[in-house]
Amino acid sequence: MRFVDEFRDADLGQVLAGEILSLVEPGRHYKLMEVCGGHTHSIYKYGVDDLLPANVELVHGPGCPVCVIPMGRVDDGIALAHEPGVIFTCFGDMMRVPGSSGSLLDAKADGADIRMVYSPLDALRIAKQNPDREVVFFAIGFETTAPSTALTLKRARIEGVANFSCMCSHVTIVPPLRALLESPDLRLDGFIGPGHVSTIVGARPFEFIPADYGKPVVISGFEPLDILQGVQMILRQLADGRCEVENQYKRVVPYQGNLRALEVMAEVFELRPHFEWRGLGFISHSGLKISDAYAELDAERRFSVPGVRVADPKACQCGEVLKGVIKPWECKVFGTACTPERPIGTCMVSSEGACAAYYNYGRFAREREVV
Amino acid sequence: MTVVAIDGGRGLALCTNGDGRRFTVETALVEPVAIGDVLLVHAGTAIAPGAPA
Numbered sequence: 001m002r003f004v005d006e007f008r009d010a011d012l013g014q015v016l017a018g019e020i021l022s023l024v025e026p027g028r029h030y031k032l033m034e035v036c037g038g039h040t041h042s043i044y045k046y047g048v049d050d051l052l053p054a055n056v057e058l059v060h061g062p063g064c065p066v067c068v069i070p071m072g073r074v075d076d077g078i079a080l081a082h083e084p085g086v087i088f089t090c091f092g093d094m095m096r097v098p099g100s101s102g103s104l105l106d107a108k109a110d111g112a113d114i115r116m117v118y119s120p121l122d123a124l125r126i127a128k129q130n131p132d133r134e135v136v137f138f139a140i141g142f143e144t145t146a147p148s149t150a151l152t153l154k155r156a157r158i159e160g161v162a163n164f165s166c167m168c169s170h171v172t173i174v175p176p177l178r179a180l181l182e183s184p185d186l187r188l189d190g191f192i193g194p195g196h197v198s199t200i201v202g203a204r205p206f207e208f209i210p211a212d213y214g215k216p217v218v219i220s221g222f223e224p225l226d227i228l229q230g231v232q233m234i235l236r237q238l239a240d241g242r243c244e245v246e247n248q249y250k251r252v253v254p255y256q257g258n259l260r261a262l263e264v265m266a267e268v269f270e271l272r273p274h275f276e277w278r279g280l281g282f283i284s285h286s287g288l289k290i291s292d293a294y295a296e297l298d299a300e301r302r303f304s305v306p307g308v309r310v311a312d313p314k315a316c317q318c319g320e321v322l323k324g325v326i327k328p329w330e331c332k333v334f335g336t337a338c339t340p341e342r343p344i345g346t347c348m349v350s351s352e353g354a355c356a357a358y359y360n361y362g363r364f365a366r367e368r369e370v371v
Numbered sequence: 372m373t374v375v376a377i378d379g380g381r382g383l384a385l386c387t388n389g390d391g392r393r394f395t396v397e398t399a400l401v402e403p404v405a406i407g408d409v410l411l412v413h414a415g416t417a418i419a420p421g422a423p424a
Binding site for chain 2: 091118119120121122141144145147148149151152155196199200251252253258260261264
């Protein structure tokens with residue numbers, strides 16, 4: 001298949017739905033986690049879960065990069081943005097994530113020079129256009145985004161852009177998955193593996209899931225047929241008594257990943273001993289920081305960053321949503337106090353957040369069911 | 372995104388998305404690229420070749 005439309009073919013979707021139905025055992029409940037926020041978005045947007053049997057449940061994982069940023073990290077960003085002479089740059093979604101006393105968007109309204117960018121390269125361009133100002137890029141995201149930041153830092157050094165630095169909040173996907181698998185709260189039967197993260201890291205980092213925990217993983221693409229086929233492949237493994245890492249997204253994901261990206265990440269970043277995840281707490285070796293070799297481009301060394309720790313609001317249940325323990329609509333404030341216009345939790349901010357995806361696409365179907 | 376021009380000296384390409392909007396894209400991770408190539412782009416960096424149009 002060559003065009004996106006072909007991956008959204010309704011007739012083929014029905015065929016896959018029929019195959020899925022033929023693979024499930026009546027009376028058994030299957031709980032599959034889609035790791036990536038992009039999958040969550042597609043599942044709700046295209047109504048993929050409506051095509052699944054009632055005993056196949058999809059739960060949402062911790063793979064939305066905006067959703068996992070803790071409030072304290074937002075507060076740190078706001079503090080940096082208020083430093084004299086600083087232009088603070090970040091992705092659009094990040095501007096709306098609530099900190100303890102407002103978001104970056106609120107700080108911008110209060111006078112801080114905060115600018116939305118589409119890429120770290122945009123931030124570097126702003127730095128070159130404003131040599132008398134300090135430009136800080138708030139880097140977030142999983143292994144998909146980290147190479148982009150790493151390449152930009154290398155470019156900044158090569159081009160001698162001395163007024164550019166980065167506040168690195170990149171995270172890695174494997175440690176939270178291991179934490180989830182160790183959690184007594186959650187019983188999972190398999191994983192829809194993250195497609196674009198795997199483009200970078202490949203399939204090998206997920207081999208511990210079948211090896212250590214006996215659960216199948218199928219790395220899947222983001223179109224509806226990709227996800228349905230991913231579910232079908234997981235259920236096929238379960239029916240056959242197999243558990244292994246399979247790659248449904250071969251058109252983009254090589255088994256070994258992108259070696260150039262891994263190389264540049266290893267050069268520019270190193271693992272933090274631990275990093276705080278929103279709702280999940282501190283997870284060992286789950287965050288990246290800028291390596292000593294690139295210390296001069298590290299905003300956390302260039303400026304005094306408060307290192308704020310803030311507890312999540314009591315009303316917000318993003319942590320449980322990110323762990324797949326509850327569904328978005330089971331959160332106490334979903335759709336009432338917390339909406340995409342006025343989010344309390346991060347999961348309601350990003351389009352990849354489970355709450356925002358469900359609010360935008362899924363709630364009407366559920367309302368129909370309730371009526 | 373589809374590559375419409377290449378700045379090989381700087382490792383950049385001008386790419387267009389499905390809406391016809393143009394973006395500067397870092398190509399270091401997928402080189403060599405050619406005009407007309409379709410790339411999977413994330414945060415301004417091409418991370419893989421061959422995403423569907």
